[in-house]
Amino acid sequence: MRLWNGDETRRPQGGSVSQKDIDAAIAATRFGLGARPGEIADAAKDPRAYLKSQIRRQGADLITTDGETSNQRLAEFREYRQQRVAAEQLGQGKGDDSDPVKMARQFIRQNAAGDVLGRVQLAAETNAGFRERWALFWANHFTVSAAKVQVSGLVGPFENEAIRPNVFGRFADLLGAAETHPAMLLYLDQAQSVGPNSRAAQFQRRGGGRRGLGQIDGRPRRNLGLNENLAREILELHTVGVDGGYAQADVTEFARALTGLSVAGPRDAGVEGVVFRGQAHEPGERTVMGVRYGQDGQAQAGAILADLAGRPQTARFVCTKLARHFVADDPPAGLAARLEKTWLATDGDLARVAEMLVDAPEAWRPPPAKFKTPYEFVISSYRALGQEPRGLGQVNAALNGLGQRPFGAPSPKGWPDEAGPWAASDALVKRMQFAQALGAVFGPRVQDPLALADQTLGARLSPASAKVISRAESRPEAVALLLMTPEFQRR
Amino acid sequence: MTAPMLSRRAFAAAGLALPFLARVADAAVPPNRKFVVIVCRGGMDGLSVAAPVGDPDYPALRGGLALGDTALKLDGTFALNPALPAVYKMAQAGETRIAPAVATPDRARSHFEAQDVLETGAAGVYATTSGWLNRAAQAMSAAGRVEAISVGPTAPLILRGPAPAASWSPGRGVDTQARLPTLLQDLYRDDPLLGPALARGLTTEAMARDSGAAMASGAGRPGQGADAGRALGGALAGFLKAPGGPQLAAVSLDGFDTHANQSGLLATRLGTLDALVDGLHTGLGPAWKDTVVLAVTEFGRTARVNGTGGTDHGTGSTALLLGGALKPGGIVGDWPTLKRQALFEDRDVYPALDLRALEKGLLAEHLGMDRRTLDTLVFPESAAVRPVTGLV
Numbered sequence: 001m002r003l004w005n006g007d008e009t010r011r012p013q014g015g016s017v018s019q020k021d022i023d024a025a026i027a028a029t030r031f032g033l034g035a036r037p038g039e040i041a042d043a044a045k046d047p048r049a050y051l052k053s054q055i056r057r058q059g060a061d062l063i064t065t066d067g068e069t070s071n072q073r074l075a076e077f078r079e080y081r082q083q084r085v086a087a088e089q090l091g092q093g094k095g096d097d098s099d100p101v102k103m104a105r106q107f108i109r110q111n112a113a114g115d116v117l118g119r120v121q122l123a124a125e126t127n128a129g130f131r132e133r134w135a136l137f138w139a140n141h142f143t144v145s146a147a148k149v150q151v152s153g154l155v156g157p158f159e160n161e162a163i164r165p166n167v168f169g170r171f172a173d174l175l176g177a178a179e180t181h182p183a184m185l186l187y188l189d190q191a192q193s194v195g196p197n198s199r200a201a202q203f204q205r206r207g208g209g210r211r212g213l214g215q216i217d218g219r220p221r222r223n224l225g226l227n228e229n230l231a232r233e234i235l236e237l238h239t240v241g242v243d244g245g246y247a248q249a250d251v252t253e254f255a256r257a258l259t260g261l262s263v264a265g266p267r268d269a270g271v272e273g274v275v276f277r278g279q280a281h282e283p284g285e286r287t288v289m290g291v292r293y294g295q296d297g298q299a300q301a302g303a304i305l306a307d308l309a310g311r312p313q314t315a316r317f318v319c320t321k322l323a324r325h326f327v328a329d330d331p332p333a334g335l336a337a338r339l340e341k342t343w344l345a346t347d348g349d350l351a352r353v354a355e356m357l358v359d360a361p362e363a364w365r366p367p368p369a370k371f372k373t374p375y376e377f378v379i380s381s382y383r384a385l386g387q388e389p390r391g392l393g394q395v396n397a398a399l400n401g402l403g404q405r406p407f408g409a410p411s412p413k414g415w416p417d418e419a420g421p422w423a424a425s426d427a428l429v430k431r432m433q434f435a436q437a438l439g440a441v442f443g444p445r446v447q448d449p450l451a452l453a454d455q456t457l458g459a460r461l462s463p464a465s466a467k468v469i470s471r472a473e474s475r476p477e478a479v480a481l482l483l484m485t486p487e488f489q490r491r
Numbered sequence: 492m493t494a495p496m497l498s499r500r501a502f503a504a505a506g507l508a509l510p511f512l513a514r515v516a517d518a519a520v521p522p523n524r525k526f527v528v529i530v531c532r533g534g535m536d537g538l539s540v541a542a543p544v545g546d547p548d549y550p551a552l553r554g555g556l557a558l559g560d561t562a563l564k565l566d567g568t569f570a571l572n573p574a575l576p577a578v579y580k581m582a583q584a585g586e587t588r589i590a591p592a593v594a595t596p597d598r599a600r601s602h603f604e605a606q607d608v609l610e611t612g613a614a615g616v617y618a619t620t621s622g623w624l625n626r627a628a629q630a631m632s633a634a635g636r637v638e639a640i641s642v643g644p645t646a647p648l649i650l651r652g653p654a655p656a657a658s659w660s661p662g663r664g665v666d667t668q669a670r671l672p673t674l675l676q677d678l679y680r681d682d683p684l685l686g687p688a689l690a691r692g693l694t695t696e697a698m699a700r701d702s703g704a705a706m707a708s709g710a711g712r713p714g715q716g717a718d719a720g721r722a723l724g725g726a727l728a729g730f731l732k733a734p735g736g737p738q739l740a741a742v743s744l745d746g747f748d749t750h751a752n753q754s755g756l757l758a759t760r761l762g763t764l765d766a767l768v769d770g771l772h773t774g775l776g777p778a779w780k781d782t783v784v785l786a787v788t789e790f791g792r793t794a795r796v797n798g799t800g801g802t803d804h805g806t807g808s809t810a811l812l813l814g815g816a817l818k819p820g821g822i823v824g825d826w827p828t829l830k831r832q833a834l835f836e837d838r839d840v841y842p843a844l845d846l847r848a849l850e851k852g853l854l855a856e857h858l859g860m861d862r863r864t865l866d867t868l869v870f871p872e873s874a875a876v877r878p879v880t881g882l883v
Contacts, residue, residue: 071826074601092733113699147745147746182823188750189751189799192751192798193798193799224798226803227751227801227803228797229748229749229803232600232804236601236603242599242604242616244806248836284813340578397815400644401644401660402644403644403645403660409603410745410746411532411533411603411745415601416645419684420648421646421647421648421651422645422646423688423689424641424645424658424688424692425646425648425657425659425687425688425689425691426657426658426660426695427645427646427688427692428685428689429692429693429696430691435671436666436669436671452573464678468674468678471675473670477669477671477674484671484675485678486678486679487683488683
């Protein structure tokens with residue numbers, strides 16, 4: 001039985017598909033986060049201008065959260081840790097609902113869940129899908145992850161404080177904001193790294209390690225010293241890339257220069273967030289990638305970061321990654337080169353790089369080459385239906401099942417951007433189940449599924465897909481089919 | 492020492508030679524043999540998995556991270572982490588061996604390069620986009636049907652490539668009454684990515700349903716605690732035992748990158764690993780005697796403790812070999828010791844054994860794969876790396 005007029009020809013008006021129609025669909029689905037009803041029509045007037053109007057100096061939209069800053073969240077976490085110690089000493093209410101530790105942990109989880117919901121709703125609702133995708137790219141480039149419990153309440157504030165305001169500014173500023181944010185310092189273990197010849201380490205070696213300077217974050221350490229995690233990942237993942245021409249010695253030297261950069265603990269009365277501990281900084285000149293840095297204190301790491309931001313290897317590494325994200329797993333070489341040229345000519349002005357991406361002909365090749373990540377699939381599904389998730393239940397279940405737990409990237413490399421990891425056979429079955437569930441909820445309210453498919457995919461909707469949608473036996477089935485068409489699974 | 496880096500082009504050429512390679516790989520593969528690879532991501536600290544407690548330099552180097560009296564003694568030198576009781580039990584039954592100083596040919600100390608080399612089995616980084624376990628499946632399938640599966644929501648590189656491979660993770664199951672799967676398979680008929688993937692996913696779901704209770708018990712997400720690990724091991728056992736089920740399997744465990752406060756973190760991760768292996772052992776029952784499990788990581792960690800109660804990226808690490816098919820024996824490969832002059836670049840456990848030698852040895856003895864296939868197809872340009880013998 002057919003519930004609506006299943007006309008098998010795609011365009012009953014008989015108009016041929018124009019280049020502008022194709023470009024409008026590409027603007028909303030490839031550059032953006034998937035079309036909401038009406039979006040492709042909006043873009044059709046001038047697809048490139050539609051995208052460029054979303055680029056703005058003040059940065060991306062902020063996630064609506066409970067308004068707490070990372071410093072407030074840090075203080076809460078510290079309190080939780082102290083409660084845990086106290087509860088352990090008293091052997092109090094372990095496990096049951098009155099357990100203060102359990103309650104505090106619950107609270108931290110709720111904070112993070114609220115941030116995730118705000119982020120998902122922003123992506124589902126925004127009229128500036130390109131701007132939001134651009135922000136998500138940079139949030140993933142500078143991954144901090146709730147996989148580390150002390151960071152879980154900080155991922156949302158990190159995005160709002162360090163990433164989103166800076167995504168259309170200079171890369172050097174974005175880099176500086178990201179690397180010196182408390183979330184990054186904790187996630188990549190910088191907060192506790194101490195110069196082996198710093199005053200703090202010497203003091204401890206003389207036997208003074210039980211109190212004061214020898215204590216970091218209130219806990220005595222047997223061995224104050226370097227932690228090279230942040231230095232390595234800045235080089236490898238955030239700036240010049242693994243082939244950027246650095247060696248182990250550069251990693252260690254950079255780690256020495258970063259010492260002192262830390263996060264305030266309970267002993268730093270009256271100070272919040274990022275602190276520079278001069279007594280933990282490794283004294284002396286450093287050499288990183290052939291450049292000598294004679295600065296004192298925090299200026300040393302600042303100078304190194306500024307140089308890394310300006311290196312041509314960084315331009316190449318990041319522009320290739322952008323091209324891969326927006327266009328194809330194996331991106332057209334011309335595109336990366338174009339972006340790189342703009343980057344170098346503008347000293348890493350990200351607004352100009354974004355404009356160049358829109359202007360680049362390689363970015364508008366019609367075939368949808370990118371397989372959506374689970375986050376993109378789920379978000380674009382809500383957008384297609386003109387809905388936003390009201391709670392996290394279904395979204396979380398789907399994303400967990402598909403291996404992309406919100407805010408929970410498995411490593412500092414962030415989420416993979418290629419089809420390989422995501423197109424697992426199990427994942428296809430799980431996407432189908434999500435599409436069925438969403439179809440069951442929203443499908444009955446969709447009057448004409450074929451019209452919805454047109455609104456969602458525009459000129460990208462294939463005749464084969466239109467046919468199978470038009471022949472569905474129910475609206476829920478038609479919606480599930482739309483979300484599972486090959487062209488909706490890609491962008 | 493290491494073979495020259497394999498270029499993309501060279502690999503493509505090797506790919507063209509496939510039919511010839513497949514012909515030499517036609518030794519019959521014992522159909523009941525199972526081989527499971529567990530990829531422990533993040534750089535697992537070998538010195539905490541099987542600690543060389545008898546090495547005179549161990550206590551001083553390891554300081555607060557040194558395992559004490561609770562370590563589970565294997566011999567005069569090595570003791571297992573107390574978070575590995577099930578592995579220890581297998582060791583007492585002669586079903587565990589350790590390779591205490593293995594490494595891939597990669598020396599960059601980058602997680603992502605090292606995982607690439609670990610999983611592709613290539614001589615250098617980013618030389619190919621397929622995994623060695625996938626190419627092993629490809630070689631084996633020349634002599635008859637072979638199935639491979641990964642457990643977890645994403646497809647690990649080690650099992651991506653030309654041979655079809657299934658994946659499975661816990662979920663709700665498929666509504667067998669719905670028309671949607673059939674309609675989609677039709678719609679995906681000409682789609683080289685989605686078509687085969689969905690078909691395989693549906694087959695695996697059906698297998699999960701048929702093999703019943705063990706899987707329905709609901710395994711959690713991988714890497715999320717001991718209970719989830721045990722359930723996952725049980726589920727994997729269900730697949731391996733199922734008629735027509737896979738012979739090859741891969742599982743990923745995350746979270747081994749222990750730069751700070753290592754002891755507690757690592758105990759949790761090792762607890763998951765231990766429970767996974769235990770669940771697999773229990774679930775396989777008599778089939779355990781035909782099984783080999785290999786747990787590997789991309790690199791080891793620094794021999795010395797860093798400034799934050801953890802360890803940084805290193806080189807040599809420990810591989811665990813488990814299974815009823817193993818021959819009992821001592822450590823695999825040499826122990827280079829922790830003497831200062833023996834450390835690699837005065838910081839890491841010396842890589843005394845190429846991990847590929849171990850993997851080739853297992854594929855040769857357990858799955859009957861011939862040397863030429865191993866040297867060229869499964870581990871390209873690795874003729875100089877001789878398979879370890881006497882494992883199975």
